[in-house]
Each structure stands twice: as structure tokens, then as C-alpha cells.
Amino acid sequence: SQQGEEDPQALSIQEGENATMNCSYKTSINNLQWYRQNSGRGLVHLILIRSNEREKHSGRLRVTLDTSKKSSSLLITASRAADTASYFCATAHTGGGNKLTFGTGTQLKVEL
Amino acid sequence: EAGVTQSPTHLIKTRGQQATLRCSPISGHTSVYWYQQALGLGLQFLLWYDEGEERNRGNFPPRFSGRQFPNYSSELNVNALELEDSALYLCASSLRGTDSKPQHFGDGTRLSIL
Numbered sequence: 001s002q003q004g005e006e007d008p009q010a011l012s013i014q015e016g017e018n019a020t021m022n023c024s025y026k027t028s029i030n031n032l033q034w035y036r037q038n039s040g041r042g043l044v045h046l047i048l049i050r051s052n053e054r055e056k057h058s059g060r061l062r063v064t065l066d067t068s069k070k071s072s073s074l075l076i077t078a079s080r081a082a083d084t085a086s087y088f089c090a091t092a093h094t095g096g097g098n099k100l101t102f103g104t105g106t107q108l109k110v111e112l
Numbered sequence: 113e114a115g116v117t118q119s120p121t122h123l124i125k126t127r128g129q130q131a132t133l134r135c136s137p138i139s140g141h142t143s144v145y146w147y148q149q150a151l152g153l154g155l156q157f158l159l160w161y162d163e164g165e166e167r168n169r170g171n172f173p174p175r176f177s178g179r180q181f182p183n184y185s186s187e188l189n190v191n192a193l194e195l196e197d198s199a200l201y202l203c204a205s206s207l208r209g210t211d212s213k214p215q216h217f218g219d220g221t222r223l224s225i226l
Contacts, residue, residue, distance in 0.1 A: 030212055031212040033214060033215070035217075040200070040222075041219050041220070042116075042202055042217040042218050042219040042220050043202065043204075043217040044217070045214045045215065045216055045217070048212060048214045050212050088155065090155075092212065096168070097160065097167060097168055098143065098145075098160065098206060098212075098213055098215070099145070099157050099160055099168045099170075100145070100147075100157060100215060101157065102147075102154060102155035102156075103154075104154055105154070
């Protein structure tokens, strides 16, 4: 079963706008990771944030983690048409080693 | 650096047959993971191998099995195929260890059961 829920399920924005996706999970974690998946292909690792970290940046990506609320958000700034994809959060929960439990995903569409 | 490679890209089988999917990890990675992405069910963890040993297993029946070879490549075997096994099977690899390590995915094998 999936531990994470993401919202929104789908998001449509204009190029240049920011996109924010949220992820909630149920049990304590060691880390949370965000992945991108282009249609029918493999997942691309975007960013990993450890349970003792609150915020992380990578290029146009900003991830926050609130372990008290069991939630995370992914912000993509100045979006581009090439950012169109599905985005998943994945958690490595305490006691589970490096096994990942994925959220339901957000489908992002960036229009020109 | 070559990424995770999976073969075949597509595989078509009929009910009751057996399927073998293969994965080569990134050079230097010793951990290999298998996930199933089925329509309507999302991404589900299947198996995790490290240093040739099975480390963890998801909630799948025993007809899903695998192994990891001395060169760290891996095979996923699915016996007695059922229609609901139709899915994209993704393999990932990571550096060794149980602490936080990002996983790097291949493009998957699309298994279709007729």
C-alpha cells in the first residue's frame, strides 16, 4: 500500500510560473525523496532530504520537510515546458532500510 | 557514466507463463531494488538486494522472486503470470548502506500479459 498522498493530483500552469506540490506520509521516516517521471519512462531522482533537515535547494527546486506534520513540499520556480511530468515523493521509513514507499504522484503540465 | 539498464524494454506473455526481467546497476552500486508500477496501483516496492542477499521484500506472492549476481546485476522472475501482473517493472540501484542513499532508476520493462 502507498504511504504517501500527494496533492494536487494534477496541476496546470503557464511557463514562468511557480509550481508547488505537497506530500503527506503516515509513519516516521529516515528520509524523503522526490522523483520525476516522464510519460512511461523511468524515474529521475531530484532531491533527497533527511529527517533532520528542514529545507533543501537544488537549482530551481526547493524542498521543505515538516516531520511534526509528516509533510513535505516541492517548489519548482520559473517553470518550463520541459518540466511537464509526473512528480512523486518517496519515503524511506524508520526500520525499513532503503526501501522506498511512493506517493500517488502529481501530474504537472506546463503550458507555453 | 552509464545509468541503470534494464532488458527487455517490452515483454509480452500469456497467462501461466514465466517472465524474466534483467537489470544492470550503475557501476559501483551494490544495492538493487525492484518496483512495480501498475495502472491504478501506483509504484509498489517488490524486492531489495544488496551484496547478493535479499534484504527486504514487499507484499507480493512468492511467485515473484529474484536474485543478485556477483557482478551486482539482478534478475526478477515472475512465475505463473496473471493478467494483473501487467505493469511497468522498474529497477533502481544505489550505493551500499542502509542510511539515506538516493536510488537511480532504469527506464523499466513493460510486461504485458495477454
